[in-house]
Amino acid sequence: MNNVKEKLVFALDVPDLKSAKALIKELAEYVGVFKVGKELFTAVGPEIFKVIKENNGKIFADLKYHDIPNTVASAARVLVRHGVEIFNVHATGGFEMINMTAKAIKEEAEKLGINRPKLLAVTVLTSLNDEDLKSLKINETTSDYVIDLAKLAKSAGADGVVCSPNEVEQIKKELGKEFITLTPGIRPLWSVKGDQKRVMTPAQAVKNGVDYIVVGRPIRNVENRVEAAKKILKEMSE
């Protein structure tokens, strides 16, 4: 069970420190990584990182940077100083943005004598499907576009990608087992899809070789959150 716990990333999508602290305390025993996204970070800033560390959790700073190379690399240096374990940028920011960021975090971590965080590139958001790509004038299927962006990200120095569980087998086949895949769009059969379009159950995602699965609402929005987390860990380990 411990092994699957390390793979489980919980999305702390709440608007204030008090709610976040309560969730961290409630779920620390069942979750390997806590994900801080735009809502919580905008509300409380880096203070949340301290709280996660105090509870022995790992931090995924899900801030999805997408800007000119120098801006993203500089922001990433600050994340290194905060001691986050994982962070992400948009793959569509391009080779130079990813590459400069990869070099910056290595340099910053060496300077501080600490481990550098893992740099993941977001490929195609799990809320998008083939139709949505067409409307963005991207004339590729979602899975082909994800693979292309994953290749670009790897060549630029990313450690892995954020994608849907549907694309993981292909990514591992083409880019190697060591290339990390972190997948939101996780929906147990007993939960609702909401705005996610490319979804999969926790059990199938693990079977496909996913390194980390991200779960938010299926745990957060139920009455008994511990029970939901335990159920997901059980499904992951079967």
Ligand SMILES: O=C(O)c1cc(=O)[nH]c(=O)n1[C@@H]1O[C@H](COP(=O)(O)O)[C@@H](O)[C@H]1O
């Ligand atoms: O980078 C992410 O974490 C992310 C990428 C993506 O393609 N899709 C996606 O849903 N996410 C995040 O993963 C979480 C999914 O939450 P739930 O849909 O509530 O399980 C949210 O915090 C999203 O911001």
